[in-house]
Amino acid sequence: MRHHPYPAFVSALLALSLHTVSCKKSSEAAEPPAAAPPTAASAAAQSPTAESPTAVLSSNVYDFASLEQTPTDRGFRRAVLDGPTATVDRSHVHITTLNPGQVSGEPRRHVQEEVIIVKEGTIEANWDGQSKIASAGSVIFFASGAVTFLRNVGSAPATYYVIYYYTPLTPKE
DSSP: OOOOSOHHHHHHHHHHHHHHHHOOOOSSOOOOOSSOOOOHHHHHHTSOOSSOTTOOOOOOOOOGGGSOOEEOSSEEEEEEEEEOOSSOSEEEEEEEEEOTTOBSSSOEEOSSEEEEEEEESEEEEEETTEEEEEETTOEEEEOTTOEEEEEEOSSSOEEEEEEEEEOTTSOOO
């Protein structure tokens, strides 16, 4: 078994994502936030640009309802964050909603490891000729080098979080 150099980072992302999946809206008044919630502009500021390719991501909260929903030919996509951190070369999170019967794309090999957390719906996870069903709350892990794709096998839209990262050990493309 290969030891991964960033287990705390992955654990923190999983804990945050699983907490988000399990939370329900409450009608009770909440304590006001210390700062304004992130907007599309502040989220964009969390992504490196051509002018600042080494901008390091800083701590933030990304409210699901506030993320811009971009239509795709298969459903929707919400960009969350993308860029280097203090400990990884690149950290990336996006949220995809697939319409019933749709696939995430053509099967392709990913050099990075991916963690996918199903928020709602039923997803068929496919990798290297294998497949398994993942329902809401399920966590999917795709190892580096796996040929993968996802399919919405349910009758309603399926939404899932995609988390991946590049480290010095990630194979170069």
